Structure formats: C-alpha cells, structure tokens
Amino acid sequence: MEVGTVRRSDDGANLEARPDGSALLRLAGRLPLGWCGALSLALSRLSIDIEHGSARSDRGRWEAQFSIRARDSGRQLERVPFLALAKGPRLEGPAHSGPQIDDYRLDPGLQGQAAVVEIYGADRLGFLGELLGHFAGLALFPEAMTITTVDGRVHDRFWLRAIGGLAPSPESLDALEASLADLVVGRIATPA
Numbered sequence: 001m002e003v004g005t006v007r008r009s010d011d012g013a014n015l016e017a018r019p020d021g022s023a024l025l026r027l028a029g030r031l032p033l034g035w036c037g038a039l040s041l042a043l044s045r046l047s048i049d050i051e052h053g054s055a056r057s058d059r060g061r062w063e064a065q066f067s068i069r070a071r072d073s074g075r076q077l078e079r080v081p082f083l084a085l086a087k088g089p090r091l092e093g094p095a096h097s098g099p100q101i102d103d104y105r106l107d108p109g110l111q112g113q114a115a116v117v118e119i120y121g122a123d124r125l126g127f128l129g130e131l132l133g134h135f136a137g138l139a140l141f142p143e144a145m146t147i148t149t150v151d152g153r154v155h156d157r158f159w160l161r162a163i164g165g166l167a168p169s170p171e172s173l174d175a176l177e178a179s180l181a182d183l184v185v186g187r188i189a190t191p192a
Contacts, residue, residue: 013083022051022069027086031062033163034136035086036145041129042085047071049149050128052154056144059165066147071125099130100140104180108173113157113178114143115168123154131156134183138175139163 014026030114040050053066073150101121108115128147135141135158144159160176162168168176 008057011166015078015082017077018067019070021073022067025053025064025066025068025082026062027062027083028057029062030060031086033141034139035062036064036142037129037132037136039082039086039129040117040132041126042088043068043080044126044129046075046080046118047125048075048077049078049125050147051149053147054145055142057142098126099134099183100185101180101183102185104184105172106177106180109167112167114161115140115173117158117160118174119156119158121154122147123152127154128156134149134179135160135176138179140168140172 016024018024022048037053043050047070049069049071051067051069053064055062055064055066067173068077101119105118105122106115109119117135121127123174132142139162140160142158143161143165146157148155160168162172
C-alpha cells in the first residue's frame with residue numbers, strides 16, 4: 001500500500017498508509033461488547049502493534065482510530081480484515097502471565113459516571129488485549145479509551161462502565177482496585 005493511500009471499505013473500516021511505515025486504522029459503526037479486546041488480541045497474533053489511538057462510543061456506535069505497525073515488514077496491512085477481527089470471537093493472547101503494569105490511577109467518578117482508569121507500564125505485544133480482557137473479567141467495558149505508547153512505555157486511559165452502560169457498582173470498583181493492585185509489578189498479590 002502506498003503512503004497516503006486510503007483503503008476504504010463499506011463495512012466502516014478505513015486504513016491509511018503513513019510515511020513512517022505505520023498505518024492509521026479507522027473504525028466506525030456498531031461494534032459488539034468487547035470488540036477492542038478481540039481486535040487487539042487478534043492483531044497481536046498477527047504481530048501488529050497498536051501504538052496510539054482513541055475510541056469513543058455514543059450509545060453503542062463507535063468512532064475509533066488507531067496507529068498500527070506490523071512487526072513483520074512483509075505483512076500487508078491492507079489484507080487484514082480488521083472489522084471481522086473486531087466482531088469475531090475473543091482469542092487468547094500470547095502466553096504471558098497476564099498484564100503487568102508499573103502503576104495505575106483509579107477515579108471512581110461521581111454517581112452514575114464511568115470510572116476512569118489510567119495505566120502505566122512497559123509495552124509488549126498483546127498488552128492492550130490482555131488489559132481489556134482483564135476488565136471484561138470484572139464485567140467492566142470501556143465506553144472510551146486513549147492509547148499512548150512512547151519509547152516502549154504505555155500510558156493508557158479507559159472510561160469503564162458495567163454491562164448495559166451502567167456506572168460501576170461500589171463492589172465492582174473495589175474488585176477493580178484490588179485487581180489493579182495485584183497487576184503492579186513487584187507488588188505481592190493480596191490474599192483472596
């Protein structure tokens with residue numbers, strides 16, 4: 001794909017090649033619960049990194065854009081079925097012990113609002129998918145997110161809600177806080 005070329009599809013996915021070897025992936029439309037975790041884990045299996053990006057939902061209709069890069073210079077990104085991967089089943093990521101983070105910040109939000117979680121840590125292939133899978137295991141899903149990777153370091157922010165778009169309950173916030181503390185590298189896991 002030539003630099004500046006945009007591959008448009010009727011299904012709401014667009015891909016634009018960039019001069020630095022990355023590509024800008026844009027997705028729009030109704031996407032299923034957990035779509036970003038499914039997409040990011042599928043991309044990690046294809047050795048494609050999500051370097052930066054953002055996504056926001058308005059009542060189930062998503063607008064997302066991600067800067068992606070194939071680790072294999074021979075991979076033809078224009079042949080990847082991005083929307084099918086986002087709508088497909090959630091795959092297991094690379095074999096790791098789960099997401100490990102350096103630190104986090106949790107803002108529970110005001111009553112009725114999404115909880116905001118900021119994550120800091122070392123990036124690796126599959127990190128985003130594992131993190132989204134971790135949240136899904138707590139029945140929390142992003143309504144918006146920003147993904148930032150600079151020099152191999154991650155600073156990601158997620159606005160999380162419960163199923164049905166509800167604000168997280170105090171119990172789910174407590175479980176989220178405890179689980180995030182357990183993910184911090186070098187911290188001793190809390191007893192169950």
